[in-house]
Amino acid sequence: MVSEKKKQTAKEVKELIHKHKVIGILDMHKLPAKQLYELRKKLKSHATIRVVKKRVIKLVLSESKLNGIEQLTEKMRWEPGLLFSNENPFRLAVMLNESKSTAAAKPGDIAPHDIELKAGPTSLPVGPAIGELQRLKIPAGVEGDKIVVKKDTIIVKNGEVIQKPIAEVLAKLGIEPMEIGLNILAVWENGIIYPKEILSIPPSKYLEDLKLAHSRAFNLAFSINYFTSQNVPLFLSKANREALSLADSAGIVLPETILGLFAKAKAHHNVLEGKVKIENKTEEQSETKSETSE
Numbered sequence: 001m002v003s004e005k006k007k008q009t010a011k012e013v014k015e016l017i018h019k020h021k022v023i024g025i026l027d028m029h030k031l032p033a034k035q036l037y038e039l040r041k042k043l044k045s046h047a048t049i050r051v052v053k054k055r056v057i058k059l060v061l062s063e064s065k066l067n068g069i070e071q072l073t074e075k076m077r078w079e080p081g082l083l084f085s086n087e088n089p090f091r092l093a094v095m096l097n098e099s100k101s102t103a104a105a106k107p108g109d110i111a112p113h114d115i116e117l118k119a120g121p122t123s124l125p126v127g128p129a130i131g132e133l134q135r136l137k138i139p140a141g142v143e144g145d146k147i148v149v150k151k152d153t154i155i156v157k158n159g160e161v162i163q164k165p166i167a168e169v170l171a172k173l174g175i176e177p178m179e180i181g182l183n184i185l186a187v188w189e190n191g192i193i194y195p196k197e198i199l200s201i202p203p204s205k206y207l208e209d210l211k212l213a214h215s216r217a218f219n220l221a222f223s224i225n226y227f228t229s230q231n232v233p234l235f236l237s238k239a240n241r242e243a244l245s246l247a248d249s250a251g252i253v254l255p256e257t258i259l260g261l262f263a264k265a266k267a268h269h270n271v272l273e274g275k276v277k278i279e280n281k282t283e284e285q286s287e288t289k290s291e292t293s294e
Contacts, residue, residue: 029078067191100181
């Protein structure tokens, strides 16, 4: 039997769903209450956040009858929450990402990305810590009075559980790999589901892709002689160069080709002059030989 409290929660969530254009699924796993309170205040003018049990989420999403929204339930994990907004989903994702802060790893945490130790000196003095690093298969050594990591080493891969020895080493090194904030898993808008993988792409990447697509389209159009308002000046420049080249090779005198023709004539003159000098010199040598033999 469903309690009155759950019925009331479901009613409130349904109302929020129909008041907003964008519905998101959040992962609230290990998010401290204090940070949640601060994030709610920070995002108040942009979004509403509700911590709701999985069962209630599945119920209200299926009953909302909105196109494709029930697919959000496939993205749920850990401790889900719902986000309601009228902001652009990608702008919303950027705001959520910017609101995150770093924190030290605790045993049992899930690595949000590959955790890598870069080669170089550490802040650790020579002592027992070098044994801890080596037991974790981290290539460590001593240089002067400091412990150094000899090469870049990934000690935890994305999605793996952080074990206690690793958490302790990371703490000693002052590395805070964890992110405290609202982890957005997927967003629904007008029947379309945007997963985290798409929402997390930086806006600059889209701009770079657009520039690359424009460049490739421009080059393709030019290579197949497809005229557009953007490439017509390039075609005219190419035609002008080819016409001048043809006129130059055919000896046609034009204001644009006359200097080239003079240069070519000068080059021919120099070649002929050289041949004449060589022939004259050869004749002189022959005459001298004849006179000598007589």
